[in-house]
Amino acid sequence: MVLTQVHQPEEGSSTSVGSVFSSRYVQDPLPRYEMPQKSISKDAAYQIIHDELLLDSSPRLNLASFVTTWMEPECDKLMLEAVNKNYADMDEYPVTTELQNRCVNIIARLFNAPVSEKEAAVGVGTVGSSEAIMLAGLAFKRRWQNKRKAEGKPFHKPNIVTGANVQVCWEKFARYFEVELKEVKLSEGCYVMDPVKAVEMVDENTICVAAILGSTLTGEFEDVKLLNDLLTAKNQKTGWDTPIHVDAASGGFIAPFLYPELEWDFRLPLVKSINVSGHKYGLVYAGVGWVIWRSKEDLPEELIFHINYLGADQPTFTLNFSKGSSQIIAQYYQFLRLGFEGYKNVMKNCMESARILREGLVRTGRFDIISKEKGVPLVAFSFKDMSHNSAMKLATLLRRYGWIVPAYTMPVNLEHMTVLRVVVREDFGRPLAEKFLSHVAMALDELDSSSKAPLVPALKYTIEVVSCTDDANQPFMVRVLPQEAEPVKKTVPLLTGKTKGVC
């Protein structure tokens, strides 16, 4: 006879048996401020975090962002396989390093850098345009300082000339690296940097003039050619040799495909460096940018570091060191997969969707379109009646449908304008554009009906300040004059229809 034994389950021992949602982890409050003492099972950890993240907005409906939100599954596979490769280990991962170099060369030639067929271009992959701009700015600052030292002139007050429409990373660069930011103010109807005013502001302490190809606010391309011509004329007069940097964060992957005849890149002799975001119209997920220099002379050797503690000599000029390799590989994948015709097709589609959006908005008769047709595929629009509240309310109403459309005020001189902006990315096709327009129409209806009938009855008070000359301790007296509350006429429709609730 075989004696069978029944196992008594211990308290809490069935952690691997119970399903995730029946385990006690789902009841315990989540640790917020202090590390929990005990471990929990990986399924529970996954589920808990996954569930909380459901409350984040959907990235693809985020119409505020230029940053890519969709890539092909094959690329996702490549990215996941590379997730444990630390990009900084160039000696250990030579192929990954070479992919970066190939991307740099491809982009440099896309921007018509004056490099010969087999010559290696000068550039680097970064974590985004912020880092790229800081590196470019550093190179300009150091070159300018060296030049001034050689001339025996003071070099403590460098400045940089840009438009007031610059993205925040230029202000960061200026503040963190102690360079003065001289901004060309915008004006009504001119929402980008005016080249004439910019060149006027250039002085002997200017390390460079930064032009933007694809302004964040309205998507417009600045006239880099005009800037180049005016600055060349000024340089001849003054002998200062002030260079240009083009912030092509958005426009760098648009202009070469849609507007190849537009001269904005290294074809203009004063342009010494260009940055572009791989994660915007480079069609890669967030986390990669590129900065390209015209030639080796434009990148001072003293800024480059050589280290050997990982085993072999590795030159490095970046602010970040260890980082993932996935985005660099994804960028090369896109170049290889799409090629020139692929990128051109994608950009053309984006412009089409932008056109449909723009025409739909114009048809409502309520909006002024601020963005131009030529530029980054986005539509920036404001209410014809210039109302700040309406724009904010519309943004809030659209959020209810799931769309995230930012409403923001323009910079100095134009603060009365509130603008809504929809960025058209690769994954915003015609069906989505039409759906968005229908939601805008619905939202406008709601906006109109709610503005005609205020829900809160208005009460007005009149306060009288009377001076009492006879009392030294209390020279003023405040009186509230009684006033009738204003009656508000509002009809509230009674609920009609169903009398039985849904059970």
Place this chain on the structure above:
Amino acid sequence: MVLSKTASESDVSIHSTFASRYVRASLPRFRMPENSIPKEAAYQIINDELMLDGNPRLNLASFVTTWMEPECDKLMMAAVNKNYVDMDEYPVTTELQNRCVNMIAHLFNAPLGESETAVGVGTVGSSEAIMLAGLAFKRKWQNKRKEQGLPYDKPNIVTGANVQVCWEKFARYFEVELKEVKLSEGYYVMDPEKAVQMVDENTICVAAILGSTLNGEFEDVKLLNDLLTKKNAETGWDTPIHVDAASGGFIAPFLYPELEWDFRLPLVKSINVSGHKYGLVYAGIGWCIWRTKEDLPEELIFHINYLGADQPTFTLNFSKGSSQVIAQYYQLIRLGFEGYKNIMENCQENAMVLKEGLEKTGRFNIVSKDNGVPLVAFSLKDNSRHDEFEVSEFLRRFGWILPAYTMPPDAQNITVLRVVIREDFSRTLAERLVLDIQKVLHELDVMPSKKDIDIQKTKSVAAAWKRFVEDKKKTNGIC
């Protein structure tokens, strides 16, 4: 009768990837190709080239995490299209970062009240974290000097010569002078006494390292704090300390909780730690924690609204992926204190196994200490015939990537091999490594030294070949 049509040669979707012409075409290296290619071909081509990269898990040089649980991979892939900086659109992701900051601040004993939020930020790595911390010190010092009416154009920072390259980057890019305390033979970290001697009125901070890159040692932050407090009392300069705990920050609280190195020491104003080292997350995340709000000047913080709502930001990078922040939070709640402690204890154990195995060969000096980051740094007792670089080269043949490097001044004559014990370096791998190192030593012993003079070289080469040929008795080749 149905006429059937055969698909033509040019129909690319029919061909299997390796039958297509894409595998024959030369890869674009310098110029963007004109035409698109199918996504399967693009994937395969790149995947195949990447096979020639080293295997990340056999990369013994790196501190950076090379393995995470599949559940975490799932979370990371799901978040790959979230741009972290859109704080208004992804409020939960932003909150996960804030929770991590608070947990790490508490781990480092930041002086916070019950429901007070910590001051800190997630970065792309310790490099960015150190630059932010350094910027904060520089600005605070400049403001103080301006108030006092004293010159503020020559800031400097005092560190050991064993600092990682990002401190030198910070110094060069942000125009701060780097005053390095030289190492000496047998003493491979910053000497607190010499460091405090070098402090002057232009010093913005003294940087101590918890977990030196070269040999994993923890610097004596407490002694530094005590000596610096005394000097500050004499001079009135109020010089603060920053602790670069890139490696050690996720080790010391679990293995050496009684070691005082963090905010328990009053002069420590900021600490950085790499989430992607012993924080056990893939490459791409670091943390910088400040003691209090006063230690982070408000003027460095930016407020932007072009994404729709007010967002305060103090980082060098702006747009970046959210995956690593989520992965860090996953690790903190999945493992908890006991989980991290278990892992660190395992790493320590395996480091001991490796160290003892190496000592048993009798050929190595162990340069690393037992207390510190779980790594083993060693050099050859006798490197007259073959040096550590050759050992490293030969080990590559077995698949191991084990770098050799020279120490900084004044110990440049010492060359060291370093094995970093990460979470995924098990005891079996440690034992295997010892075996392979022994094989390499045998091979090197037989080989003539590069330093032999020509005649001896020729003689020993000839002798070696003779033996080699004699061993090969086979007359039939393998078919």
